Amino acid sequence: xxxxxxxxxxxxxxxxxxxxxxxxxxxxxxxxxxxxxxxxxxxxxxxxxxxxxxxxxxxxxxxxxxxxxxxxxxxxxxxxxxxxxxxxxxxxxxxxxxxxxxxxxxxxxxxxxxxxxxxxxxxxxxxxxxxxxxxxxxxxxxxxxxxxxxxxxxxxxxxxxxxxxxxxxxxxxxxxxxxxxxxxxxxxxxxxxxxxxxxxxxxxxxxxxxxxxxxxxxxxxxxxxxxxxxxxxxxxxxxxxxxxxxxxxxxxxx
Amino acid sequence: xxxxxxxxxxxxxxxxxxxxxxxxxxxxxxxxxxxxxxxxxxxxxxxxxxxxxxxxxxxxxxxxxxxxxxxxxxxxxxxxxxxxxxxxxxxxxxxxxxxxxxxxxxxxxxxxxxxxxxxxxxxxxxxxxxxxxxxxxxxxxxxxxxxxxxxxxxxxxxxxxxxxxxxxxxxxxxxxxxxxxxxxxxxxxxxxxxxxxxxxxxxxxxxxxxxxxxxxxxxxxxxxxxxxxxxxxxxxxxxxxxxxxxxxxxxxxxxxxxxxxxxxxxxxxxxxxxxxxxxxxxxxxxxxxxxxxxxxxxxxxxxxxxxxxxxxxxxxxxxxxxxxxxxxxxxxxxxxxxxxxxxxxxxxxxxxxxxxxxxxxxxxxxxxxxxxxxxxxxxxxxxxxxxxxxxxxxxxxxxxxx
Ligand SMILES: Cc1cc2nc3c(=O)[nH]c(=O)nc-3n(C[C@H](O)[C@H](O)[C@H](O)COP(=O)(O)OP(=O)(O)OC[C@H]3O[C@@H](n4cnc5c(N)ncnc54)[C@H](O)[C@@H]3O)c2cc1C
Numbered sequence: 001x002x003x004x005x006x007x008x009x010x011x012x013x014x015x016x017x018x019x020x021x022x023x024x025x026x027x028x029x030x031x032x033x034x035x036x037x038x039x040x041x042x043x044x045x046x047x048x049x050x051x052x053x054x055x056x057x058x059x060x061x062x063x064x065x066x067x068x069x070x071x072x073x074x075x076x077x078x079x080x081x082x083x084x085x086x087x088x089x090x091x092x093x094x095x096x097x098x099x100x101x102x103x104x105x106x107x108x109x110x111x112x113x114x115x116x117x118x119x120x121x122x123x124x125x126x127x128x129x130x131x132x133x134x135x136x137x138x139x140x141x142x143x144x145x146x147x148x149x150x151x152x153x154x155x156x157x158x159x160x161x162x163x164x165x166x167x168x169x170x171x172x173x174x175x176x177x178x179x180x181x182x183x184x185x186x187x188x189x190x191x192x193x194x195x196x197x198x199x200x201x202x203x204x205x206x207x208x209x210x211x212x213x214x215x216x217x218x219x220x221x222x223x224x225x226x227x228x229x230x231x232x233x234x235x236x237x238x239x240x241x242x243x244x245x246x247x248x249x250x251x252x253x254x
Numbered sequence: 255x256x257x258x259x260x261x262x263x264x265x266x267x268x269x270x271x272x273x274x275x276x277x278x279x280x281x282x283x284x285x286x287x288x289x290x291x292x293x294x295x296x297x298x299x300x301x302x303x304x305x306x307x308x309x310x311x312x313x314x315x316x317x318x319x320x321x322x323x324x325x326x327x328x329x330x331x332x333x334x335x336x337x338x339x340x341x342x343x344x345x346x347x348x349x350x351x352x353x354x355x356x357x358x359x360x361x362x363x364x365x366x367x368x369x370x371x372x373x374x375x376x377x378x379x380x381x382x383x384x385x386x387x388x389x390x391x392x393x394x395x396x397x398x399x400x401x402x403x404x405x406x407x408x409x410x411x412x413x414x415x416x417x418x419x420x421x422x423x424x425x426x427x428x429x430x431x432x433x434x435x436x437x438x439x440x441x442x443x444x445x446x447x448x449x450x451x452x453x454x455x456x457x458x459x460x461x462x463x464x465x466x467x468x469x470x471x472x473x474x475x476x477x478x479x480x481x482x483x484x485x486x487x488x489x490x491x492x493x494x495x496x497x498x499x500x501x502x503x504x505x506x507x508x509x510x511x512x513x514x515x516x517x518x519x520x521x522x523x524x525x526x527x528x529x530x531x532x533x534x535x536x537x538x539x540x541x542x543x544x545x546x547x548x549x550x551x552x553x554x555x556x557x558x559x560x561x562x563x564x565x566x567x568x569x570x571x572x573x574x575x576x577x578x579x580x581x582x583x584x585x586x587x588x589x590x591x592x593x594x595x596x597x598x599x600x601x602x603x604x605x606x607x608x609x610x611x612x613x614x615x616x617x618x619x620x621x622x623x624x625x626x627x628x629x630x631x632x633x634x635x636x637x638x639x640x641x642x643x644x645x646x647x648x649x650x651x652x653x654x655x656x
Contacts, residue, residue: 014292034285073282190286192321192334192344196279 001055001115001152001174003046004108005080006101007062008036009071010125023223025094035071037187038120040078042180044187045150046118047079054152055116057081061108063101065093069203076198077190083203084108088215098130100208100215105135107211114175116157121146121179132179142172146181275576280343287347290320299352302482303627308356310393310436310484314363318390322348323364327372331380332388337583338517341365342575345521349528352624354631355483357525358638362432363387365517366639367396367441370458370510374502383439383460395437396518397428397461397488398511404430405644408452408508412444414459414495422446422495424461427487432638434486435472437463442490443511446504456507460499467493479630515640516588519596522639523575526599529628530568530606534561536624537610544615557613564606571598590652597645600636607632 011017012032020027035043049055060075062068063086072083086104088096105117122129136143144150149160153171161168162181172178190198208215236242246252273280294316302308317323325340327333334340341364348357371384386392403409412426424444431440439462446457463470469489477485502510538561541552551557578591607629611618614625636642 070278070282073278074285077282077286189290189320190282191319192283192286192325193329195282195286196334196336199279 001049002057002059002113003049003055003116003118004059004061004105004114005039005043005046005075006105006117006119006131007039007043007060007071007075008120008123008125009033009062009064009068010036010123013037013124019224019226023225024221025224028094033067033070035074036120036123036125038122038124038180038182040120040187041182041184042118042120042178043075043078043080044185045147045178045180046116047188048185049150049152050079050081052152059084059114061105062086063096063104063208064088065090069205072203073195073198074190076201076203077195078188079194080201082201085203085205086208086211086213087205088208092215095217096215097218098128098134099218100213101131102134102138103213104208104211105131106138107213109139116175117141117177119177119179121181132177136177139175139177141175141177143177143179144170144172145179147178148181148183150178150184275339275579276343280340283340284343284347287320287322287344288350290316291347291351295356296350296352299356299482303353303355304481306481307435307484308359308482310359310433313356314360314390314393316390317360318388322360323368323390324388325364327368327384327388331372331385333372338520339579339583341517341521342524342579345524346527349525350532353480353482353627354525354529354634355480358480358483358634359433361518361521361525362396363394365521366514367394369514369517370501371441371460373513374506374510375460376498378498379460379501387439392438393433393436395431395433395440395486396514397431397434397440397442399430400427401429405641407443407511408456410443410445410456412442412490414444414446414457416497417494420497422459422497422500424459424467424490424493424495426490428490429487430475431486431488433484434488435470435484439463440488441501443507446507450505453508454505456511457504458501458507458510459495460501461490461493461495463488465493465495467491479627479633481630512589516582516592518639519592520575520578520582520588522635523571523592523595523599526603526632526635527568527572527575529632530602533606533610533625533628534565534568537561537613540617541613551613560609560613564602564609567598567602568606571595571602574598590649593640593645593648596635596640597642597649600642600645603632603635 010033011028012034015032017026046055046058050058058080060072060080060083062072066087068085072085076083117135119132132145133143144157144159146161147159148162151158156171156173157176158171236245321334322344324333325336325344326338329335345361348360351357368384368387371379387394398407400410400412402411414422414424417423426444439460442459442461443456444459445455447455467490469491471487472484475485541557542550544551574595578588578595581591582588607625611625611629614623617623618625
């Protein structure tokens with residue numbers, strides 16, 4: 001089984017994001033970026049399958065500006081065998097949409113045989129949660145989204161998914177698309193020797209143009225704004241004081 | 255102004271201009287290490303500080319698996335086989351641990367107890383002690399100081415003589431030994447002859463601390479700072495040290511130790527940069543938000559100028575360190591540069607933590623304020639790894655011998 005894993009470069013989860021003064025987006029200049037945490041989980045699962053000999057090769061994929069190579073290098077250090085970077089100019093990177101990424105993935109799969117695409121369930125920057133379903137739709141492959149457990153089973157993957165009120169276990173035939181949920185596994189750290197070795201692993205670079213993918217935006221961001229600042233609260237002595245206050249403010253009927 | 259002062263040189267990733275000593279490889283290593291620090295170490299630091307000890311074996315095994323102990327050690331022994339700039343990068347990132355004790359414990363193992371072993375130790379010694387220390391299986395310490403000899407290293411009294419079988423019999427009393435309570439082995443400096451004079455009568459040994467005759471005392475030293483650090487007194491009472499455990503040549507110990515000191519001093523400087531920057535960052539944030547007389551504390555020019563000045567000094571220290579590291583990689587003797595940088599590090603550690611504490615007002619005097627731990631911990635940098643006065647005497651000796 002050859003697995004293609006999507007890794008998106010996003011603002012690190014620990015960074016307190018700030019909106020640009022012109023409200024066109026958030027500040028990304030000089031800000032720490034990392035692999036989208038859900039993609040890291042997807043990658044870990046693929047690498048684990050390889051360690052269990054259930055997968056033969058793990059290829060990491062990223063679409064975006066030149067700096068995506070950083071996250072691809074990290075993916076290589078964490079166990080991917082090779083990496084593919086679909087480069088778009090920095091100015092266009094923030095306008096990429098899930099559909100563009102799904103189209104790029106389709107091109108790669110057309111050129112080279114893969115048995116599975118692993119992705120994070122969503123990216124923590126736009127929280128779109130669409131790429132997995134889109135690529136499954138475009139390729140007409142079965143999908144197993146929000147995986148919390150994956151068991152290879154010959155030509156199938158048995159996948160447990162967390163759903164409201166319980167667990168849903170499904171079996172999808174390969175090739176298939178899988179998206180990782182938070183509790184699927186705990187990603188490893190890239191060890192320093194592996195970081196150094198990853199420098200020698202192949203990283204292929206193609207431009208969106210080379211692949212002939214249309215990346216014309218379909219949506220337009222009108223405005224990005226900060227969430228309203230929370231007002232400081234006040235303390236009350238007891239329940240009756242609370243009720244009096246609530247009545248005063250008109251939150252409950254007198 | 256506070257925003258523009260912050261983080262001039264510490265921004266990782268996203269930089270387009272090449273760094274003067276760090277490549278993308280350094281950056282990636284630093285990033286992976288900071289992730290481990292955030293998730294596995296920083297969450298426990300407060301508890302370990304309260305308990306006045308951290309579990310060295312557990313923490314070292316995790317760090318060893320990541321590969322932090324052997325940046326510039328040969329790959330044959332599990333190291334990364336890289337140059338000293340990687341040791342420097344790792345130490346800088348160690349500074350993001352929320353206390354001084356753990357970065358110090360780590361640098362003892364990576365750059366204080368092991369450089370001579372790695373350069374001059376026999377194949378047998380390296381397999382026995384270096385490899386398992388790099389992997390984090392063993393915890394090590396460096397035992398030089400004694401109750402009667404700290405600055406005056408040549409004045410140590412610990413002595414080892416050969417017995418009839420050719421092994422060494424070690425007697426002495428070492429003091430202030432970091433990691434000493436939990437360590438599996440010590441790199442010990444001892445006198446081994448009476449003829450050579452104080453600079454040619456010493457040798458370095460790898461000594462197993464479970465050997466008969468080794469006694470340790472960790473309870474009597476109550477420290478001002480570095481609370482979770484394991485500081486011990488070690489007594490050697492007719493301890494048999496196999497002849498194979500001598501590092502390099504007999505009589506060369508003082509020179510080996512002087513060499514080891516340079517790495518020790520450089521990593522000490524590297525470890526100090528992050529916490530000092532953190533002090534400035536926290537103070538800029540606090541003084542911007544805290545109001546008095548109808549404006550932010552940081553609206554006062556006197557505060558702005560002090561912060562600006564300390565930032566300039568910190569960046570100068572960083573530049574001096576990077577220069578020393580560059581010359582170290584090129585093979586030059588960096589005693590002078592390392593001593594200058596170490597002195598500046600000690601001085602700034604006192605100035606920055608004290609001034610930042612001051613700008614926090616009453617809150618700055620509380621146990622909960624993060625500045626106070628840095629104030630206590632970083633105070634050691636004017637004493638450990640050679641005192642400020644020793645750095646000044648090395649620098650003046652160089653000046654006057656010209
Ligand atoms: C927390 C901690 C951890 C330590 N860890 C280790 C360790 O792991 N291994 C190890 O071997 N040691 C360790 N040390 C010991 C440390 O290196 C010594 O404390 C230090 O070198 C100073 O030696 P001393 O304490 O004997 O002070 P002294 O040498 O007695 O000096 C006292 C004062 O006199 C000054 N002074 C001395 N001589 C002169 C002179 N000629 N001219 C002017 N001033 C002078 C000194 O600068 C200092 O200010 C540690 C110490 C501490 C506190």
